[in-house]
Amino acid sequence: MSDYSINTKCVQGGYTPGNGEPRQIPIIQSTTFKYETSEAMGRLFDLEESGYFYSRLQNPTCDMVAAKIAEMEGGAAAMLTSSGQAANFFALFNICESGSHIVSSSSIYGGTFNLISVTMAKMGIEVTFVDPDCTEEELEAAFQDNTRAVFGETIANPALTVLDIEKFAKAAHAHGVPLIVDNTFPTPVNCRPIEWGADIVTHSTTKYMDGHGAAVGGAIVDSGKFDWMAHADKFPGLCTPDDSYHGITYAEKFGIGGAFITKCTAQLMRDLGCVQSPQSAFILNLGLESLHVRMPRHVENGQAVAEFLEAHDKVTKVNYSGLKSDKYYEIAQKYLPNGGCGVVSFELKGGRAAAEVFMKNLKLAAIETHVADARTCCLNPATSTHRQMNEEQLIAAGVPSGLVRMSCGLEDKKDLIADLAQALDKI
Numbered sequence: 001m002s003d004y005s006i007n008t009k010c011v012q013g014g015y016t017p018g019n020g021e022p023r024q025i026p027i028i029q030s031t032t033f034k035y036e037t038s039e040a041m042g043r044l045f046d047l048e049e050s051g052y053f054y055s056r057l058q059n060p061t062c063d064m065v066a067a068k069i070a071e072m073e074g075g076a077a078a079m080l081t082s083s084g085q086a087a088n089f090f091a092l093f094n095i096c097e098s099g100s101h102i103v104s105s106s107s108i109y110g111g112t113f114n115l116i117s118v119t120m121a122k123m124g125i126e127v128t129f130v131d132p133d134c135t136e137e138e139l140e141a142a143f144q145d146n147t148r149a150v151f152g153e154t155i156a157n158p159a160l161t162v163l164d165i166e167k168f169a170k171a172a173h174a175h176g177v178p179l180i181v182d183n184t185f186p187t188p189v190n191c192r193p194i195e196w197g198a199d200i201v202t203h204s205t206t207k208y209m210d211g212h213g214a215a216v217g218g219a220i221v222d223s224g225k226f227d228w229m230a231h232a233d234k235f236p237g238l239c240t241p242d243d244s245y246h247g248i249t250y251a252e253k254f255g256i257g258g259a260f261i262t263k264c265t266a267q268l269m270r271d272l273g274c275v276q277s278p279q280s281a282f283i284l285n286l287g288l289e290s291l292h293v294r295m296p297r298h299v300e301n302g303q304a305v306a307e308f309l310e311a312h313d314k315v316t317k318v319n320y321s322g323l324k325s326d327k328y329y330e331i332a333q334k335y336l337p338n339g340g341c342g343v344v345s346f347e348l349k350g351g352r353a354a355a356e357v358f359m360k361n362l363k364l365a366a367i368e369t370h371v372a373d374a375r376t377c378c379l380n381p382a383t384s385t386h387r388q389m390n391e392e393q394l395i396a397a398g399v400p401s402g403l404v405r406m407s408c409g410l411e412d413k414k415d416l417i418a419d420l421a422q423a424l425d426k427i
């Protein structure tokens with residue numbers, strides 16, 4: 001598959017049926033797998049042979065879909081997880097432990113921010129957050145001797161900042177640690193972070209990859225390029241024997257392209273069990289088959305809506321990296337030449353009160369906390385996700401009370417703009 005374009009990988013990657021086998025990927029709805037002898041199963045437990053024994057660790061349906069996502073991102077190996085949260089936690093925790101430190105962009109999804117700054121802090125893992133637009137010197141200053149990973153989002157949810165992946169990769173590699181990039185918003189159709197130096201890519205497949213708001217899920221892709229053994233002192237979990245697997249050293253036994261995902265499956269999935277169900281993986285695959293057709297339409301609608309809003313006198317500011325006026329336009333031209341995604345945010349004149357009237361009068365765009373599926377939806381963070389904050393805190397968090405986030409779906413852009421126009425008229 002590796003010679004084919006991303007479009008073909010979306011449709012046919014990950015699964016090639018043999019003679020007389022099902023054309024669509026089979027849903028292997030089985031918790032367990034049968035063996036003729038205990039020795040045969042024992043070899044699987046020892047990781048001496050690959051195969052399936054229990055769906056908490058691996059399931060064939062999930063693995064077919066993971067293999068497709070690995071091909072799409074240009075990675076060496078991948079695994080599915082129960083959610084995007086689990087994907088980011090596993091990707092970080094696979095190489096961090098109590099006493100480790102993470103350098104992270106401050107402009108990331110709220111759930112991930114909380115995961116790193118609160119929950120992982122309780123596990124003894126420290127973090128330094130940096131502005132994604134910081135200088136190389138400022139980024140450099142964030143590293144410590146115990147830094148084990150650098151984290152950022154290609155297009156941040158909800159701030160819509162665009163990450164300078166090369167700048168972050170260069171800093172990470174200068175310190176002998178990998179760059180982990182959450183590529184949920186652009187998807188590999190619009191950006192493949194590994195081509196720009198990222199080592200691990202994560203996804204909330206709940207968003208555009210599924211694309212229909214049907215199944216929660218996540219994915220982790222390893223580029224297979226980071227040389228763990230060259231920095232063995234930093235990554236003992238990968239580079240020294242694992243007592244829970246008879247002394248296997250993952251980086252030796254599974255090599256540069258297999259160690260990360262094998263350890264993540266054999267240890268973290270075994271012990272924490274955040275698996276995706278084969279049913280969800282099947283639904284995710286249906287979404288992936290049309291991702292390359294849907295993403296350009298999300299971008300077309302996002303661009304049209306952003307341009308309409310920018311010209312409207314009741315709108316004071318629009319954030320969308322496809323607009324020439326946007327702070328991230330130049331960097332988006334580099335990393336997202338075909339556009340980013342369908343999510344736009346904008347500020348209304350008249351703050352909270354204007355936002356309330358506007359939201360109430362929308363007919364097509366539903367009020368939802370979700371983003372990135374086929375149906376357009378809107379959210380006013382000040383009255384929903386961020387409602388515990390006062391006006392000052394809202395401004396500090398970059399979500400002034402009149403800010404609306406709109407996720408443009410796959411409807412006709414004329415209808416979306418007409419809906420916006422009539423709701424803006426009511427203010």
Ligand SMILES: *Cc1c(COP(=O)(O)O)cnc(C)c1O
Pocket residue numbers: 083084085086109111112153156157182184185203204205206207216217218
């Ligand atoms: C939604 C989201 C997540 C969390 O994913 P879930 O599937 O909801 O657990 C992580 N990162 C980004 C960028 C997201 O948009």
